[in-house]
Amino acid sequence: MLRISHVTRRFGDKVAVDDVTLEIPQGQMVGIIGRSGAGKSTLLRMINRLNDVSDGFIEYSGVKVSQLRGVELRAWQRDCAMIFQQFNLVPRLDVITNVMLGRLNGRNPVMNLLQLFTAEEQFEALKALERLDIAQTAMQWAQTLSGGQQQRVAIARALMQRPKMILADEPIASLDPRNAQIVMDSLRDINAEGITVITNLHTLDTARAYCERIVGMAAGKVVFDGTPDELTTDVARAIYGADGLKEAFSEAMTSTALAPVTPAFLPRTPTNAQQAP
Numbered sequence: 001m002l003r004i005s006h007v008t009r010r011f012g013d014k015v016a017v018d019d020v021t022l023e024i025p026q027g028q029m030v031g032i033i034g035r036s037g038a039g040k041s042t043l044l045r046m047i048n049r050l051n052d053v054s055d056g057f058i059e060y061s062g063v064k065v066s067q068l069r070g071v072e073l074r075a076w077q078r079d080c081a082m083i084f085q086q087f088n089l090v091p092r093l094d095v096i097t098n099v100m101l102g103r104l105n106g107r108n109p110v111m112n113l114l115q116l117f118t119a120e121e122q123f124e125a126l127k128a129l130e131r132l133d134i135a136q137t138a139m140q141w142a143q144t145l146s147g148g149q150q151q152r153v154a155i156a157r158a159l160m161q162r163p164k165m166i167l168a169d170e171p172i173a174s175l176d177p178r179n180a181q182i183v184m185d186s187l188r189d190i191n192a193e194g195i196t197v198i199t200n201l202h203t204l205d206t207a208r209a210y211c212e213r214i215v216g217m218a219a220g221k222v223v224f225d226g227t228p229d230e231l232t233t234d235v236a237r238a239i240y241g242a243d244g245l246k247e248a249f250s251e252a253m254t255s256t257a258l259a260p261v262t263p264a265f266l267p268r269t270p271t272n273a274q275q276a277p
């Protein structure tokens with residue numbers, strides 16, 4: 001269970017996240033939606049500790065992760081892998097090395113310096129690439145791949161961390177619909193294995209199609225927390241505002257209007273999570 005308790009984050013006078021409280025059971029797939037500047041990225045970054053909280057705390061399985069330091073903090077950052085809109089790969093490194101970099105945090109620093117990876121690590125990286133259907137790109141420089149392929153490499157790198165949770169910050173915002181769908185399908189499949197996925201999404205349709213729980217943010221606050229069915233037009237208006245609502249829907253009609261390849265969303269309890277495709 002991830003507990004976010006009365007968390008606030010200020011940047012100077014600006015309150016980016018304002019007294020947010022959420023409890024996210026292990027294995028949930030959660031979409032966070034809201035207008036630009038609503039505080040979605042800051043919330044994810046505080047979970048992973050790329051940003052610290054100003055007030056409140058974040059707890060995972062009883063451990064206050066918002067207060068961790070040193071080795072324990074690095075272990076937590078390994079447990080909650082993060083993927084970004086811009087993929088954040090090393091462009092002039094081959095794909096398989098990029099994936100193996102996911103294992104760096106927690107390895108012998110000397111091995112890191114020499115960039116030596118064990119046979120087991122190489123095998124695991126290849127398996128992760130195979131799983132994302134891009135093993136054939138293993139020896140290419142990352143920068144030669146399409147955006148969709150690069151995001152899949154980033155997901156493979158995240159899997160190398162053997163995470164308990166994947167935090168995805170607008171993972172499909174730079175992708176065409178086909179690649180966006182492949183990436184969202186991959187996240188959904190990973191989630192079906194019991195890994196919590198929390199993803200920021202710009203558009204309603206994608207959140208509705210893939211997430212069993214949707215959290216709506218506006219001006220740093222959680223203004224909605226419910227199922228796709230509960231996300232009515234009135235609620236969407238509260239999240240996006242009247243102007244933003246139009247934008248949210250029109251965007252959904254263009255770049256990221258998606259439907260999952262396999263039947264939409266399956267409500268996940270610990271039991272059916274294991275049965276999900």
Ligand SMILES: Nc1ncnc2c1ncn2[C@@H]1O[C@H](COP(=O)(O)OP(=O)(O)OP(=O)(O)O)[C@@H](O)[C@H]1O
Pocket residue numbers: 011014015016017034035036037038039040041042043
């Ligand atoms: N490092 C920072 N320094 C100052 N202000 C920041 C910083 N990071 C975020 N903010 C501000 O906090 C608010 C929330 O930003 P955040 O990036 O979390 O929103 P968002 O919902 O993720 O938006 P987007 O969808 O555009 O990424 C914004 O007003 C932003 O300008």
